[in-house]
Amino acid sequence: MLENEMLNMGMAAKRASYRLAGISTDVKNKALQAMAKALEEREEMILAANQVDMDEGRAKGLNNALLDRLLLTPERIKEMADGLRELVGLPDPVGEVTGMWTRPNGLRIGRMRVPLGVVGMIYEARPNVTVDAAGLCLKSGNAVILRGGSEALNSNIALANVISTAAVGAGIPEGAIQLVQRTDREAVNIMMRMNDYIDVLIPRGGAGLIRAVIDNATVPVLQTGVGNCHVYVEEDADLEMAVRIVVNAKTQRPGVCNAMETLLVHEEIAPQFLPVVSSALREKGVELRGCERTREILPDCLPATEEDWKNEYLALILAVKVVKDIEDAIEHINTYGTGHSEAIVTGSYEKACRFVQGVDAAAVLVNASTRFTDGYQFGFGAEIGISTQKLHARGPMGLQELTTTKFIIFGNGQVRS
């Protein structure tokens, strides 16, 4: 029975999570080292499993972008191993007491950081998520149930096998790293409702996957990733800086969530700025889609529709809108944005303050590219995703975001009157 199978995985993960919560940083670090080493030693077997997925993918007619995501190479296996080794150097968040105070009755009350328990990862094609997520969960003391995409099943089975065997060999409890080997939809539906055994779900993938998890899960969800990001150029911006930031935000890596999708320009500066920036963007192969006022200035620009304001292109396409003022820009962003990363280019102290205060997003940037919103760039090290929701974590989520707190209260016989 599928239901029993899933519940058994959940129970095993829960059991493992209680033991894992008390395991020392040393043991966890040794396990990460062992996992990294095992990946490199079992390279041949992993590549063979990946070859099966690649062959099936080609036979199914997957496009080249998907096939590239699916592909493992010796270099990519080494990158995964290095990712695990990097976690060794990051501080262990578990057990940190973030504050302690004494009440008038003598009770000492503190807040201690503890693992979440069991994390459920639901993700798509990239097999490296299997290793990255397992490593982050292990270091933060969480058990993990991994459920990858069906296209990567053979690769994921091989990877999960190698790392979980290595982890158990290094003293990590069985059940701490498990992979759902069923790719039917029903398995994931059960998983999304296993509130007794899974503490949080993290979906990673396209907007469709994330929406499906939000709509169907009763387990709390950490929403990640969709980014309809804007850069707003104020009338008093340094135009050379504005061009540099806009070109970087759009073209440095267009397929990721912190790339810019819409450019907003103050009407006073638009006649001067738009011709310059459009030629710089077109040099990089960017297609522009503008509002009416944009098209008055750039007559050869395609027209933008309502859909363009909503779209996360993830491609070399940019929507452009001329706005009346900063309030108009903030309203556009709060209406169409996905709460990921929003930037202003301005020379004005007052405008910078207003933008930072008024824009509702995980990251608000002044005079910097939206591309900086990520765990490494922020100095956190590895991340499990970028949260675009407001509960628990907002923005890049690293080890600390994979923990919760508990109150610890020390008394000497106090009762309440």
Place this chain on the structure above:
Amino acid sequence: MLENEMLNMGMAAKRASYRLAGISTDVKNKALQAMAKALEEREEMILAANQVDMDEGRAKGLNNALLDRLLLTPERIKEMADGLRELVGLPDPVGEVTGMWTRPNGLRIGRMRVPLGVVGMIYEARPNVTVDAAGLCLKSGNAVILRGGSEALNSNIALANVISTAAVGAGIPEGAIQLVQRTDREAVNIMMRMNDYIDVLIPRGGAGLIRAVIDNATVPVLQTGVGNCHVYVEEDADLEMAVRIVVNAKTQRPGVCNAMETLLVHEEIAPQFLPVVSSALREKGVELRGCERTREILPDCLPATEEDWKNEYLALILAVKVVKDIEDAIEHINTYGTGHSEAIVTGSYEKACRFVQGVDAAAVLVNASTRFTDGYQFGFGAEIGISTQKLHARGPMGLQELTTTKFIIFGNGQVRS
């Protein structure tokens, strides 16, 4: 159309929330004072509306406990007003920057506390929640959509009217405090899926209400309240202290979520401890339901079934179990507990450490009554509920838990290479 009506409320709340996020502490405090004053001035009207609810409640045959929860009196109105005034004195969490650092490329990155946006409260009979929740949301810069129980509809309409009018008069945007006046189930179903307009749902009430919200909501939920709490008495406990804590945790206010529901006793101490504690408990009118080993020591104790380990009695009933050792106690708690408040009574440093580490709950107490888990006792001031989930907030939730953070990033033209 009900759907349009609800969406309009949502849009109005969202709009208000953007303005509210930028309103100064002074204006918010003046609004709280005005709301308190208005409640006292409109006492007569509020009591008249409450009388309608009470009459209907009696006609419907509501039991005395429910009628008592529903009842408003001049004293209770004064308590609500005083609750609002108390919020004036609490620090405003909005705008606090909890850390800022500089990256090697010169970017300055900080984390700023900001309101969640729009809070949806779904609650049952007590009309005071209308005022308490509105005050907490206002002080933390959030708009709120209130949806109370149908029994309290007239009282809630009167209260919401008085406080929202007073708030708007003091400079708070319209739409910041709204009450759903529809009591049909469909209204709440729509509300639970308004992800574009509501940032978080907080259900307050019985286990059934909370479960229904978790099962049906796509908006993120902060789960509150259900408490199946334990006290574990170790073999080396000070027995006099253990009796005091057990009696307090069970009887000081049995109808609330932080009251004890099951007593666990180490087998070595059970023959000595159980007779003493049972006579102290019985003096307070507590009915005991014991495991087999308990009943060997207390032959007149009723037998406990599996159900008793799961039950949140909220009454003068106590389940009692003799356990082999601390590991047995921790396993029982992690299996049957609801992650609220769990206490150990022990003289051993090692046992105290093990219990604090091993028990998975919002609050773990050593040598103190479970009854201490609440916002006032912890020194936070007013609370909007006690979270028993792990995401975002765990334990008593005050003003700070009604906020999220955003990253603020200050550059001077940085782009990513």
